[in-house]
Amino acid sequence: MAIPMAMATPTDSVTRVWSMSSLRSALPSCRLPSSTSRRAVTLRLPVSTPSPLLPSFSGLSPVNPLISTGLPDWKSFESGFKIIDGGGRVYAMRHGRRVPKLNRPPDQRKALLRGLTTQLLKHGRIKTTRARASAMRKFVDKMITLAKDGSLHKRRQALGYIYEKQIVHALFAEVPDRYGERNGGYTRIIRTLPRRGDNAPMAYIELV
Amino acid sequence: MSVNNRDPLVVGGVIGDVLERFTRSIDLRVTYGQREVTNGLDIRPSQIINKPRVEIGGEDLRNFYTLVMVDPDVPSPSNPHLREYLHWLVTDIPATTGTNFGNEIVSYESPRPTSGIHRLVLVLFRQLGRQTVYEPGWRPQFNTREFAALYNLGLPVAAVYFNCQRDNGSGGRRT
Numbered sequence: 195m196a197i198p199m200a201m202a203t204p205t206d207s208v209t210r211v212w213s214m215s216s217l218r219s220a221l222p223s224c225r226l227p228s229s230t231s232r233r234a235v236t237l238r239l240p241v242s243t244p245s246p247l248l249p250s251f252s253g254l255s256p257v258n259p260l261i262s263t264g265l266p267d268w269k270s271f272e273s274g275f276k277i278i279d280g281g282g283r284v285y286a287m288r289h290g291r292r293v294p295k296l297n298r299p300p301d302q303r304k305a306l307l308r309g310l311t312t313q314l315l316k317h318g319r320i321k322t323t324r325a326r327a328s329a330m331r332k333f334v335d336k337m338i339t340l341a342k343d344g345s346l347h348k349r350r351q352a353l354g355y356i357y358e359k360q361i362v363h364a365l366f367a368e369v370p371d372r373y374g375e376r377n378g379g380y381t382r383i384i385r386t387l388p389r390r391g392d393n394a395p396m397a398y399i400e401l402v
Numbered sequence: 403m404s405v406n407n408r409d410p411l412v413v414g415g416v417i418g419d420v421l422e423r424f425t426r427s428i429d430l431r432v433t434y435g436q437r438e439v440t441n442g443l444d445i446r447p448s449q450i451i452n453k454p455r456v457e458i459g460g461e462d463l464r465n466f467y468t469l470v471m472v473d474p475d476v477p478s479p480s481n482p483h484l485r486e487y488l489h490w491l492v493t494d495i496p497a498t499t500g501t502n503f504g505n506e507i508v509s510y511e512s513p514r515p516t517s518g519i520h521r522l523v524l525v526l527f528r529q530l531g532r533q534t535v536y537e538p539g540w541r542p543q544f545n546t547r548e549f550a551a552l553y554n555l556g557l558p559v560a561a562v563y564f565n566c567q568r569d570n571g572s573g574g575r576r577t
Contacts, residue, residue, distance in 0.1 A: 317518035318480025321444075368481070384413055386442060398442075398519065398565070400415070401480060 294329040307333050312357045314381075315365055319400035327383050327399040334401075338380045341369035376402070410441035416563045419474050420486065420523050420546050428467070428497070429459030430526050430560035439524075443564040450522075450566065453490065453501070453510035458526060458560070460497030466529040467495045468555060469504070471522065472546055478517040488544040489513060489522070493535040507537040513566055523563040527555035 296303050310330045314320050315337065322330075337356065340348040344366060352362045373380055384398040411417045417424075432439040433455045439445070458467055471490035475482050489511050495504035513522055527550055529535060535553045538544060550556065 314480075316480060318475070318478055318482075319519040321519060364481070382413075382415065384442065386444070402415075 294325060296325060296329060308355055308357060311337055311355070312361060314399060314401065315356065315361050316358065319398055321386070321396055321398050323389075324383075324385060324395045324397040327397040330399065331381050331383070334381050334399075335378060337365065338369055338373055341365045342373065344370065411561055411563065414442055414521065414563060416474075416521065416523050416561065420472060421525060421558055421561060422547065424557040424559070424561075426560055428526060428528075428559040429457075430524070430562055431457045432524055432562055433457075439562055439564050441562055441564070445564050445566050446569055447512065447514050447566060448569055451512045456492075456501040456524070458495060458497065458500065463496045463498065465497045466493070466532055467497065467504075467559070468493045468527045468529055468535050468553075469495060469501060470525045470527070470546060470549070471510075472525070472544055473513055473515075473520050473522050475515075475518065475520040476542065479520065480518060484542045486542075486544045486546065488538065488541045491537060493529065494532055505533075507535075508541070511541070515566055515568060517568075519565050519567040521563050522566055523561060525558045526560040528559050530554055 296306060298306060306326070307330055310320070310322065310326060311333045314330070314334055333355075337352055340352045341362075349362065349366055352365070353359055356362050356365075380402055382400050382402045384400070386396050386398055388395050409417075411421070412423075434445065434450050437443070437445070437449070439454070456469060458469075460467070469490070469492045470488070472486040472488055474486045476484040476487040488508055490506075491508035492501045492504040492506045495501060513520065525546060535555070538549065550558075
């Protein structure tokens, strides 16, 4: 089997530039699409799922915006180049991120919010920092919505979140009377004086 | 001045749970020791063992006022089935004076909340005449609205509330 060898014949000995014609002649019955020699030599890799963003792979350097590649998504490059896979974008700034991180890693954050909702459902009114109070609203409403439904599956879901099971049973018993007509907004936040030790803005959060 | 939606009494839920909307017309100053009580203040039970000093405004000494102190969050704010608990009831207070000149028909009982953060509300009503208000039979399950309707006290003329919780913290997790 004859493997066609692409002979690299530099046309110019000084600059050593590849010539398309020599490549074309070397490859047997290689029908490249009609392309002018002025076009930049691009390497065509077989792509299994052609990404709509990158039909042609030109390395990891950012494409010069002066050259129009016909891609509608490349608006600006203020963040430099980023790896794009599956369409998820990563920015250097916080644009559009709505999950409050509460200065904790994710496991601790979840445990903190579980503890706070347990205590609020137990005591009815607690005093915490404003960031924590506004972060826990979503989860308190979620627990009360589970209790409003009242089925066994929802009860088990609530038991998996709240730390004390008596609170879950008490919640499921009293929520239909107390919040039967209210649609959402089961908590109220009242801002109060800052904490003395670190001047943290505090707030009361209570069940409405 | 009328009570608008940003008023601390409305925000704190006092108007709605305990009182109706009213128009403040008389000054009410409550002082526990050195601290003057403002709406939403945080006070410990150790500071309110003794009755406060209450001074009311108004002009005419012939008008008499009734002061009621209730806790709408008994036994716990999450489950207030004993709402409200009457802590103090003073009647026949002449205008521009204080509770020392009134008739204390329900003696002051210092609040000792066991669970959660309780609101303690002090309400001032205007009486129609002297010795028209009598004590209720018991302290818990007190209803301020019914009390005012029963003795023709009408809408309140002043109110203030503060928060109180246990001295030693809420106790953490007890199963």
